[in-house]
Amino acid sequence: MKQNNLFTALLCFFLLFSLNTTAQLQTPQASAKATVMQRIGVTDISVTYSRPSVNGRDLWGNLVPYGMNNLGFGTATAAPWRAGANENTTITFANDASVEGKTIKAGTYGLFFEVKPNNQATLILSHDTQAWGSFFYDKNHDALRADITTTEAPHHELLTFEFSNITPTSAVLSLVWGEKAFPVNISVNTTQIVLDDFKAKSTGQFGFNRQNWEQAAAYALNNGGDLNEALTWIDGAIAGNFYSQKNFNNVAIKAQILNKMGRTDEYASLMDEAAGMANKQQLNALGYQMIAAKDYDRAEKYFKQNIANHPEDPNGYDSLGECYKNMGDTKNAIKYFKKSLSMNPPANVKANSEKHLKELGAL
Known part of the structure; x- marks a missing residue:
């Protein structure tokens, strides 16, 4: 019994000694x-x-x-x-x-x-x-x-x-x-890093998703990437692969790539095709894109098409009013802004129409 107690005491001593010689208290550094x-x-x-x-x-x-x-x-x-x-x-x-x-x-x-x-x-x-x-x-x-x-x-x-x-x-x-x-x-070189990452992933499961090819093509278009490469990617999203599907988004992206490459006739044709596939919000956005490009004829055409499809939507008339204002056609601009206000528009549309009418001196 005494031997067991002695053994236990010695074991505790050596464990304590070992802990004391190896453990260190963590204290904050001056810096x-x-x-x-x-x-x-x-x-x-x-x-x-x-x-x-x-x-x-x-x-x-x-x-x-x-x-x-x-x-x-x-x-x-x-x-x-x-x-x-x-x-x-x-x-x-x-x-x-x-x-x-x-x-x-x-x-x-x-x-x-x-x-x-x-x-x-x-x-x-x-x-x-x-x-x-x-x-x-x-x-x-x-x-x-x-x-x-x-x-x-x-x-x-x-x-x-x-x-x-x-x-x-x-x-x-x-x-x-x-x-x-x-x-x-x-x-x-953020553009190169993003596109290199896409290309590295595109041979795996990531590349089996049409939207990823559309996103990469759009990123290259808007950030100084290789337009020929972007055109290949968007063409693959539109047709030729098991995941391909032509839709408003990829047709519009392809049109913008062609426009940036100077292929304006193909661009115009594809923009009209995209407009035919667009929902209300997409067609409205397309009209504003045409205003930004100063292609007022197409902007007017797309806004009028939206009004024909959705005659009950005051935003369509407000947008057409902006188109005419940018064209310098004050008479029609006032007409369509007032038409929008007569339809009890949402607050944001009402504020926009009123702002433009004030700028035109008609409110």
Whole structure:
């Protein structure tokens, strides 16, 4: 019995000793870790970094020395600034991108700066992503270097990465600390990324859906894609495949592709065919599309066709009034706006007719 108690006590001692020597209490770091992410088009770009504070210190040329420096530790004798604290800052691109006009492949990179006097700096993206700071920086592992100009900024006590000037194809990533900002221009070929993704998926189950081919053709049409390729895709949606079906949507898309290619006679014929297949909302939208294209004859034709099909709908008369207003036919514009108002239209249609009548001095 005593031996069993002794064994139990020794076992507890060794377990406690083992836990004490391996377990560590997690405590907050002085420079908290953060991640900022921005989607540009369909491309996610994220930066993971640690955020030191200014804490009254003289930053540039002092705490952060200019140039490449021997930090007195590690293997690097000429190291850049780690662009943060603790582990080296990293940036991840979900797709290929352009940084300051230079191509960078999709992936994760260490992010450093060589800070220089006179508002100059060099951005360095490195294949090293697991280092502590820049103590082991090796220029042979650089993936990209780009010179930038720093700018003045409102005071940021904590080092901050932020995105601004965001468009579907570009953004500016800035490191801001103290009163200095390090802006970096990033761009992506969103159209190519979207269409390459479609082509990669189109040989699988994704490609067995007619609507996906229509969507890809429309995207290429509206975003500077290859029109010949778009025409092939929309033709496949219309006929020739087991999923093909001619409808208003794909005929209208094909017509717009042909128009953009300069094949105007084919465009006109197909637009009329699409109009014959359209429901009330589609035909109305088609009329406005013709107004935007300044093809007023077709706009008038489509709106009148909608009124003939749906004589009880005040929106049809309101839309025809807009057509005549754009044509400069004030008399007919007033006539059809007033006709719309006489039919107790919905609030949005009433407001539109009244607005145009006021503009025409008829209300």
